[in-house]
Amino acid sequence: MQGDLALGDVGSLIKVDLTAGSGHIEGRLFTVDPESGAVVMVTGRDRTFYIPRCSITAVAILEKPPPGNLNEIDELYFPWTVEKLESGDWGEVKKKLQAFFVSHRMPIEELGEDGLTIAGCVTLQPPFRTCSSANDIILARVQKLLDSFHEGS
Numbered sequence: 001m002q003g004d005l006a007l008g009d010v011g012s013l014i015k016v017d018l019t020a021g022s023g024h025i026e027g028r029l030f031t032v033d034p035e036s037g038a039v040v041m042v043t044g045r046d047r048t049f050y051i052p053r054c055s056i057t058a059v060a061i062l063e064k065p066p067p068g069n070l071n072e073i074d075e076l077y078f079p080w081t082v083e084k085l086e087s088g089d090w091g092e093v094k095k096k097l098q099a100f101f102v103s104h105r106m107p108i109e110e111l112g113e114d115g116l117t118i119a120g121c122v123t124l125q126p127p128f129r130t131c132s133s134a135n136d137i138i139l140a141r142v143q144k145l146l147d148s149f150h151e152g153s
Contacts, residue, residue, distance in 0.1 A: 004059070005032045005039060008134035011065030014041065016051060017058040025049055026062070034136065090114055090126045097128055100149050106142070118142050 005014070010029055016039060017024045027043035037053030094116065101108040101118055111117045116124040122133040122142045131146060133139040 004037070005029060005061075006134065007032060007034060007136060007139070008132070009061060009064075010132060012061045013063040013065075014039075015060045015062055016041070016056055017060075018051070019055050019057050022055075025051070028065075090128075093126075093128055097124070097146075097149060101145065104145055106145065 010031060012029050013026070014029050015024055015026045025041065025043060027041040027047075027049070030040045030042050030048070032039050037056075039051045039053075039056065039059075040048065041051070042048050094114070097116065098108050106118055107120065109117045109120075111123060111125075114126050116128075118124060118131070119138050119142065121135050122131050122139055124131040124142075124146070128146070129150065131139065131142055133142070
């Protein structure tokens, strides 16, 4: 397959060419399995595709997502996964998260008005349930800590 995708490409607008003259599919990358290379993408409000690597001949990234776009994708396609809070409520959650990561000796900085950067490479935006990074090792560690934060609150 040409143009391998990584977890850091999640949220990108992509075009996937399929095998055997089956055409192509365009949509937002929801996730990619780092072991099998399978792709899950969304093309509309009710259209989700699982594409095994063996069915993909080429992948092109048409547009990278703007920062914070992952939460917009979750809200649009998977609204039951997104907490609805007033904008003022994010500040309290953000403060608790900062204290939590500092207590676990993870460097944390504010990113813009609402976001956070952890360990210099992991970004976290409201609703502070999922994070993104090109570094899969640190991402897994931070996501595990983030999950334990939410289990304890």
